[in-house]
Amino acid sequence: DAGVIQSPRHEVTEMGQEVTLRCKPISGHNSLFWYRQTMMRGLELLIYFNNNVPIDDSGMPEDRFSAKMPNASFSTLKIQPSEPRDSAVYFCASSTRGVQAQHFGDGTRLSIL
């Protein structure tokens, strides 16, 4: 079975540009999570969807970040405008059991110059 699929795997862009990260969860999983991982702050939950509805977005850093889940098989995380401090690895995860036993994608390594 295919796992959680994220694209792109790597993104390098200049500050001020819009960045869109994509995630396809595992089929049948009804919970989806976006995380950010940095050396300084570790792994931080940004937003959590259940049945395509945002349940907890308290981790979204600021209004420059937005996330959507238009259907059960696709989600996007958008940063507009991007800043160098947004550089991190962004992970998407999905599960059938809420926050338990999450399956992670391999992440998008984002570098904002």
Added chain:
Amino acid sequence: SQQGEEDPQALSIQEGENATMNCSYKTSINNLQWYRQNSGRGLVHLILIRSNEREKHSGRLRVTLDTSKKSSSLLITASRAADTASYFCATDATIQGAQKLVFGQGTRLTINP
């Protein structure tokens, strides 16, 4: 601050030895999970222990939970080179009315052949 804090931050042992990693947390939890992350990859769920359980086994993994001390440990027996990875504990807790999974900073484990 992080709910889960791990100790040690880094551990290097010889193949065949046992590796023990510890996790401490601050608030009451619903359950505690352990994840592994190989370099450049997403996290992989290893094991979940519920708040009313004290010990759980899965193959070469043994997890203990002491809710009175708010701590957990992960023991990997008969370590192999392939166990080289970072290991994270994640606490599932209800914080300000919302269910959250908060990850520790991780223990970087190196198994020397």
